Amino acid sequence: MSRPAGREPRRLTRWWRRRSLRTRLTVIAATAIAVSVFVAFQVASELLGWELEDTAENQLRADSRVLATTAERAGLARVQLPPYPGSGRLVRVILPDGSTRTPAGQPALPPVSEHAGRVAQGASADLMESKDSDEDGYRIYTLRAGDGAVQVARVVDDSPINRFGLGMLLIGLLCMVGGALVGRTVARTGLAPIDRLTAAAVRVAHTRDLDADIPDEGGGEIRRLIQSINDMLAALRDSRRAQRLLAEDAAHELKTPLTSLRLNVELLIRLDRRGTLDSALPAESRTRLLNDLGAQVGELSTLAAELTDLARGDVSDESTEVLDLADVVVAAATRARSRVPDIEVALDVTSVWVSGRPAALERAVLNLIDNAGKWSPADQPVQVRLRAEGASAVLEVDDAGPGIDAADVPRVFDRFYRADSARALPGSGLGLSIVQRVVDAHGGRATVARSARGGALLRVGLPAAAPPAPTARLTAGGDTAVR
Template sequence: MRGAPVRWWRRRTLHDRLSLLVTAAVAAAVLTVAGIAFAAVSQIQRQQLHSQLDADARSIAAQPELWREGPPPFGPGGRHDLRYRRDIGPRWQVLGRDGTVVAGSTNGLPVTKGARRVAAGQAPALRERVLLDGHSFLMLTVPADRGGGAVQVAVDQTPANRTLAVFGLLMAAGCVLGIGGAAALGRTVARAGLVPVQQLTKAVEHVAVTMDLNRPVPIHGVDEIARLGQSVNTMLAAIDAARQSQRTLVEDAGHELRTPLTSIRTNIELLLAVERQPELAHRLPPDERAKLLRDLDAQVAELAALTTELVELAREETTREPAEDVELTDVVDAATDRVRIRVPSVTFTTDLRPCTVHGRPGELERMLVNVLDNAAKWSPPGGVVHTELGVDAGGWARLVVSDTGPGIDAEDLPHVFDRFYRAPAARGMPGSGLGLAIVAQTAAQHGGTVTAGPHDPTGTTVTIRLPVTGSADPGAGPT
């Protein structure tokens, strides 16, 4: 049962919720003010009634002998005082010491046990509520100042109660009107306040239907809704950039795959033609056939490597291995051993200092293998590829790989980490132009950066900077 109101509330629209909240707030304020006003008026009226009774009772009690034969026509001492004309005033009566009625108004008052005690001098003033002729009266009994006995004065509460009831009805009507107006005001305020949200919703729905990411959401003002619109526009721009990047990747991948696939198809068709028509075998001697098969094997290997690199590059976030604290010296040693086996003609040297980063060891090793492969590919036989590892003054791990190759032209340096980019001097060599792009992506996913520059006297230097343990979250991107 407790969850039913919560479920009902959650099923309401934001417009309904705002309307209900505004109505509830105004209703609470109106009811609170009305309650305070009613209590204040009731208290004031009660005090006035008590004051009137006290004044009348004290006046009679001060000179009871003047009242024993009836009220003085001109007030005590012969003064003209209409307040003592009791034909229209409250009921009153004077009691003797024994509690008998000595004098009083036409309509007598009941002599209660408490009143007898006051008349006998055994109790102070007494205030009571009595029912006379079907009406509620407030009766006050006070001791007489001279001669003993007591004085009783009573006033009918019905007019005061009727006035208070009318006031209560007016307050209730005002509350109903106020709450109704608050409900209407709440709906109006909610409708006006949600106009920007509705506009934002329509704009986002339009983007979802048309996939038109180039149409930004209109923004008006500088409030929270405007900030939300700016965030949506930023998100749309990021999605558009990602889609453009994906389209470029697919187009470039198709272009890069077309060349090896065409070559493989041509070679296979030639082999099939010779296989189907033996009389053409003399056109493909055994040594040429063996060379053709070796070319096919190399092309298939190149195609497989290209496909692997494409998959690696297209994956924006890996989930195959968890991030952990990684000792980079172990990563450098493992990557160097792998490349050294593949390229025995190049000498690999290292100068490593302990350095721990938080990342995915497999990705970090593949990143370094790509850098070392690229350095070894450009180094001449007998060349040297040197790797240095340490922590710079800013608290970042600094990994530097230098080779002794011909180096990279200055105009090509800004593009070496672009996808499929190959410098003019590299277009005749094996490779896809994706290796360094994967390096840049992996470094960015680990919160780091990568740069390339010339190495003195010859060659190229690739510098990778990664945050040491605790300074970044891998996968968060560069900061």
């Protein structure tokens, strides 16, 4: 049963991919040397063959000229042919009638070819040709002499090339072995930083110790790889530290409302079990206690939602789009009024386009308005202003409250930070931290200052974007309007 034609290459590819990088480098080095030696052998063999052939032909021509000169002087039929030395040169005289003369004891040459006969007849001056007999191959040079021709031949000897090839083969094998050893050594030396990097990564994975930076060594790609992994470890350390701080702060902030909620619930349960709930807690006190429970549950719900939003960081499925920030501000102000009817919001906004995530920006603006609403007196509105300022969209939210102390300004946007004056007010200390995160994610900047009314002025600057191209839409009457 025959195998599919493409299976073997795929199997070889899978085998190659399973090899280690050190093995691959060794095989590549040995193969490269073997190919180089083979190509060098082929080129050298061809050059050597041409050189030997050229030398042999030149020698045949020289010997033929000497023999032709002697034959013309003495006559082809009477010239004395040199005795056969036992090897090397062979001679022959072609007489005008086509017969031949050879020295005594000389091995028989191949029959005179038709072309050589034409030289003897004067059709051409000379001829170099190769002939094969039953045992040997000959290189024969025919030269016109008198009324006939003389021939000088040599047995084609491939032994020098064969010996050269054997020598090159042995050298090639030695070079392959040496190349494999060199490749192995180079691979071991070159991959030593990778081995140490792997060991360090395995150690970090096993010990979960992100503080163990990998020593920066080597150069080029290895150094960049080590620096990249160290940067990744640093980012993981920062992420773990941020998670730990978030967990610690969350536990601290959850402790107080949970404790209060648990005590109030335990009080209700204990009074209910004794049957003294109505007598111990008058209707007014019971209503106040239930309202406190509802407020505490609401505070916990708000804190949990803010913790979830903060823990998600910059991860969001919401896509970025070009939007009018004025629409976002108006929507946030509307939500603030619906959540706390007592908040009065005065809007002074102009159309400014930005590139961002609508829901995240609306949440940030809502937090700014909620924060200002907690401090602004009942008869003083929260002022929200939006304008274009150069290449930025500037949003300002100020209140007429007591303002922010200078000592608290550097920590206003920290998570869970609450000034001493704000601890009696509802809130988790996460609202402005979420604002800071959203602004940073949009490439903006959030600052705090004192407003002209004496309260806090929270200022957000975001990079402005070009408004989208106007699109045509149909009005109710069927006319076309441009938006």
